[in-house]
Amino acid sequence: DVKVTQSSRYLVKRTGEKVFLECVQDMDHENMFWYRQDPGLGLRLIYFSYDVKMKEKGDIPEGYSVSREKKERFSLILESASTNQTSMYLCASNPPDRMNTEAFFGQGTRLTVV
Amino acid sequence: AQKITQTQPGMFVQEKEAVTLDCTYDTSDQSYGLFWYKQPSSGEMIFLIYQGSYDEQNATEGRYSLNFQKARKSANLVISASQLGDSAMYFCAMREVLTSYDKVIFGPGTSLSVIP
Numbered sequence: 001d002v003k004v005t006q007s008s009r010y011l012v013k014r015t016g017e018k019v020f021l022e023c024v025q026d027m028d029h030e031n032m033f034w035y036r037q038d039p040g041l042g043l044r045l046i047y048f049s050y051d052v053k054m055k056e057k058g059d060i061p062e063g064y065s066v067s068r069e070k071k072e073r074f075s076l077i078l079e080s081a082s083t084n085q086t087s088m089y090l091c092a093s094n095p096p097d098r099m100n101t102e103a104f105f106g107q108g109t110r111l112t113v114v
Numbered sequence: 115a116q117k118i119t120q121t122q123p124g125m126f127v128q129e130k131e132a133v134t135l136d137c138t139y140d141t142s143d144q145s146y147g148l149f150w151y152k153q154p155s156s157g158e159m160i161f162l163i164y165q166g167s168y169d170e171q172n173a174t175e176g177r178y179s180l181n182f183q184k185a186r187k188s189a190n191l192v193i194s195a196s197q198l199g200d201s202a203m204y205f206c207a208m209r210e211v212l213t214s215y216d217k218v219i220f221g222p223g224t225s226l227s228v229i230p
Binding site for chain 2: 058099
């Protein structure tokens with residue numbers, strides 16, 4: 001059974017803290033994505049990676065960075081958490097060579113910054 | 115700039131009726147893929163249906179069908195014979211193939227409520 005796993009379901013962090021959200025997939029996918037989901041805005045792409053150590057900015061990269069040291073792991077980093085980064089964060093992966101293959105999602109991390 | 119538009123923030127449908135959820139997209143690419151996902155209150159993302167830009171036939175998967183109008187850049191989801199379990203958020207997504215990579219972007223979603 002294919003799986004994308006996010007390290008935490010719920011997180012509460014303080015303003016200014018450095019926050020790491022971890023995502024691991026076991027499908028050997030090259031592509032991995034980080035989205036944040038907010039009511040009325042849908043899923044917005046923060047960063048994505050198409051190979052180890054390769055990354056591209058999505059639509060809302062400000063305040064975030066990412067790390068992809070191994071193929072199966074894609075980390076989202078909030079360098080200095082702020083209250084406007086309180087949101088649901090979703091990680092996903094898909095293979096690059098099969099256009100009709102859907103993205104597989106983790107269960108989401110609900111982050112609250114206080 | 116938002117590339118996927120879902121103009122219906124919320125929809126209601128009577129149980130057993132059909133419902134159409136709208137999706138329009140913007141791309142200059144010739145090769146792309148369109149997806150619909152369902153997100154129930156549990157939060158998981160469930161893939162429903164796929165349409166490729168070169169597919170001539172509209173995609174169907176059980177009670178789901180995709181009304182693909184390429185010239186109008188629309189990819190509406192039709193759910194036939196609605197069930198109470200269809201109450202959820204529905205997201206339209208597009209996979210764009212760029213020069214050396216591809217990415218997937220989503221619309222704002224439509225909240226569907228099925229009324230008994």
